[in-house]
Amino acid sequence: MTIRWGYALNQWRTGHDHFVLRRDHEVAFKTVAISGFDAVELEAGTGRWEPLGRKDWIELHYGAVQALCDMMTACSLQGASSYYFDPGWPIFEEGAFGRSPLNRDDHAPILRSLQRYAELLPQLGGNMLVARALPPFADTKMPASDAFQLAAECWNKVGQMANDHGISFAIKLDAVSILRSVDDVASLLELCNPAMVGLSIDTADAAIAGIDPVALYRRLADRTRHVQLSNTRYVDETNDFRLPNPDKTMLTGGGAREIERWYCELGDNRGLVDVAAFHRELVKQGYDGWVVVESEQSPVPATSTMLNGWYVKQLRRDPLLQSE
Amino acid sequence: MDTFVKQLAVAGFEGLGMFAWNLMAVSAMFGSLKGYRDFLGERGINQITDIFFAMPQATRGVAPHRPETHDLIVAVLENFARASIGTDAENLVVMPTNAYNNMEPVTDEKIQILADLWNRVGKMAKGYGLKLGCHHEFWGGLRTRDQIDRFYELTDPEYVFLFIDTAQHVIAGVDPVDLYVQYHDRVSGFHFKDTKHVDVVGDYRSHPDAELVASTTPQWFHEMGVPGGLVDFPALMRALEKHQYKGWIGVEHDKVDISGSYPESTALAMWYAKNVLSKIYN
Numbered sequence: 155m156t157i158r159w160g161y162a163l164n165q166w167r168t169g170h171d172h173f174v175l176r177r178d179h180e181v182a183f184k185t186v187a188i189s190g191f192d193a194v195e196l197e198a199g200t201g202r203w204e205p206l207g208r209k210d211w212i213e214l215h216y217g218a219v220q221a222l223c224d225m226m227t228a229c230s231l232q233g234a235s236s237y238y239f240d241p242g243w244p245i246f247e248e249g250a251f252g253r254s255p256l257n258r259d260d261h262a263p264i265l266r267s268l269q270r271y272a273e274l275l276p277q278l279g280g281n282m283l284v285a286r287a288l289p290p291f292a293d294t295k296m297p298a299s300d301a302f303q304l305a306a307e308c309w310n311k312v313g314q315m316a317n318d319h320g321i322s323f324a325i326k327l328d329a330v331s332i333l334r335s336v337d338d339v340a341s342l343l344e345l346c347n348p349a350m351v352g353l354s355i356d357t358a359d360a361a362i363a364g365i366d367p368v369a370l371y372r373r374l375a376d377r378t379r380h381v382q383l384s385n386t387r388y389v390d391e392t393n394d395f396r397l398p399n400p401d402k403t404m405l406t407g408g409g410a411r412e413i414e415r416w417y418c419e420l421g422d423n424r425g426l427v428d429v430a431a432f433h434r435e436l437v438k439q440g441y442d443g444w445v446v447v448e449s450e451q452s453p454v455p456a457t458s459t460m461l462n463g464w465y466v467k468q469l470r471r472d473p474l475l476q477s478e
Numbered sequence: 479m480d481t482f483v484k485q486l487a488v489a490g491f492e493g494l495g496m497f498a499w500n501l502m503a504v505s506a507m508f509g510s511l512k513g514y515r516d517f518l519g520e521r522g523i524n525q526i527t528d529i530f531f532a533m534p535q536a537t538r539g540v541a542p543h544r545p546e547t548h549d550l551i552v553a554v555l556e557n558f559a560r561a562s563i564g565t566d567a568e569n570l571v572v573m574p575t576n577a578y579n580n581m582e583p584v585t586d587e588k589i590q591i592l593a594d595l596w597n598r599v600g601k602m603a604k605g606y607g608l609k610l611g612c613h614h615e616f617w618g619g620l621r622t623r624d625q626i627d628r629f630y631e632l633t634d635p636e637y638v639f640l641f642i643d644t645a646q647h648v649i650a651g652v653d654p655v656d657l658y659v660q661y662h663d664r665v666s667g668f669h670f671k672d673t674k675h676v677d678v679v680g681d682y683r684s685h686p687d688a689e690l691v692a693s694t695t696p697q698w699f700h701e702m703g704v705p706g707g708l709v710d711f712p713a714l715m716r717a718l719e720k721h722q723y724k725g726w727i728g729v730e731h732d733k734v735d736i737s738g739s740y741p742e743s744t745a746l747a748m749w750y751a752k753n754v755l756s757k758i759y760n
Contacts (some may be wrong), residue, residue, distance in 0.1 A: 177705070181742060181746060184745060184746055184749040185745040185746070187749060187753075188488075188489050188490070188745045188746075188748050188749040188752065189488055189745065229749070230749070230753055421484075454739060454741055456485075456739060456741035456742040456744070456745050457481060457485060457739075457741040460485040460488050460489060460741060461481060461485065463488040464484040464485070464487060464488035464521070467488060467522075
């Protein structure tokens with residue numbers, strides 16, 4: 155059992171045109187490293203706004219993928235732990251303006267897109283590909299059982315492809331899909347090939363969706379291949395996840411309660427996720443994989459990283475774990 | 479405070495320096511100095527390393543180059559030395575003069591007066607278990623190498639020590655490595671920070687505050703390791719190794735929030751210390 159600790163770079167991406175310079179990347183890498191993390195999680199992205207989002211843009215900014223790799227290792231990181239991919243995001247280079255695993259015609263293009271990341275990841279030292287499991291609630295215009303069937307069909311193909319490349323693959327539960335319970339998540343996973351498709355648990359998103367992340371992991375530990383360890387102060391009590399484009403209207407825009415920031419740091423006094431209990435459960439169940447700490451919407455990325463690093467340090471010294 | 483201390487601790491810092499006038503404030507906030515130290519210890523910071531005091535502006539009551547103010551300065555500093563009991567601080571760090579523009583011209587006579595004062599204060603501080611370290615700002619009255627050399631000739635090595643701020647010396651055109659080599663047996667500590675500028679236009683005389691309104695740059699200071707930084711930290715570490723320096727190295731990045739952020743600079747500075755400097759001398 156080995157927990158490997160990574161950190162998600164998405165907190166530095168506060169908008170278009172931010173976090174583009176290589177110097178900005180270097181600062182982030184060093185901040186992540188000095189805070190005790192071994193690797194960074196990257197997000198797939200498109201165009202000039204996402205210099206780390208695709209192989210071609212990495213090459214444009216760094217000259218070669220190896221140069222980015224060299225930069226990470228020079229900053230005392232092992233490399234990239236993982237890539238996160240949302241098929242609903244536009245990919246200008248592919249003429250795609252939002253695909254969905256619920257559209258069978260999109261399955262082949264989604265597979266081709268993800269194949270590029272499966273090929274790229276090992277060059278960056280990574281071994282984990284994570285995809286958003288389902289589109290938002292408002293874009294799921296079919297019964298859940300049909301949605302699960304279609305999505306599983308898509309992800310099984312992707313899982314097979316990833317496996318062929320020696321890459322682990324997981325689908326991520328988020329706060330705004332039709333997955334609203336442990337049973338929902340389990341139902342989707344039952345349709346996915348357990349050898350090829352794992353679960354990525356985002357603890358904050360689970361809590362926002364009203365799902366206890368500890369209970370979720372207990373039930374699906376054998377399927378969990380990736381964790382985004384994060385925290386939140388809020389449960390979506392007003393069902394904002396039903397809003398159209400909830401990534402903007404709810405998570406960025408605040409939703410009905412005009413919440414300025416849904417996410418918070420792991421040790422936040424008002425955080426709802428029992429991070430210590432979740433970590434204990436990971437250890438107890440022998441979790442072997444990346445735990446990527448995430449602090450989306452951070453107002454001060456360096457502070458969030460260091461506070462999360464401090465908290466992780468305490469987790470690793472958890473006296474309840476030492477006594478077991 | 480909680481956020482601040484945790485950030486220092488996770489980056490790998492073990493102690494922190496503080497302004498003398500904050501001793502009373504933290505005692506009030508935490509019930510006592512012990513309460514503050516417990517708070518720090520629970521988060522991984524185990525020592526208050528030094529207490530810093532400065533008096534940039536000359537006033538009728540406080541002007542180190544005027545002997546009639548010395549009794550009051552000694553009394554004020556003894557009050558802080560007394561207040562620091564229980565901190566385990568090792569250094570009482572002072573700016574030994576007012577701003578240059580508040581005491582010019584700097585003459586040998588004035589340097590003698592300054593030496594007389596700090597010999598008194600150093601002796602007093604020693605009685606409280608503190609080393610008196612003099613911290614030379616680029617805009618202070620003892621800024622050139624000649625002025626610094628004269629001052630340490632006139633002060634007692636038993637009572638008066640040199641506290642080297644790397645960036646301040648470089649801005650003033652003084653090589654901190656050479657300074658350390660010469661005074662290594664009198665150096666009581668460091669502020670490691672960097673700068674991208676040397677003052678070649680007399681900014682040290684800027685009114686009212688040379689650190690804030692100078693013509694060369696709105697931001698004199700940067701965290702160590704910054705691209706374009708002028709301080710040769712690796713050379714300094716080699717010198718520390720040669721003379722087997724044992725003591726605290728403080729990291730400072732005063733006013734970096736003008737163009738960056740303190741948390742980011744904290745992370746970058748400690749990354750540099752761990753990944754570059756500690757490989758030279760640890």
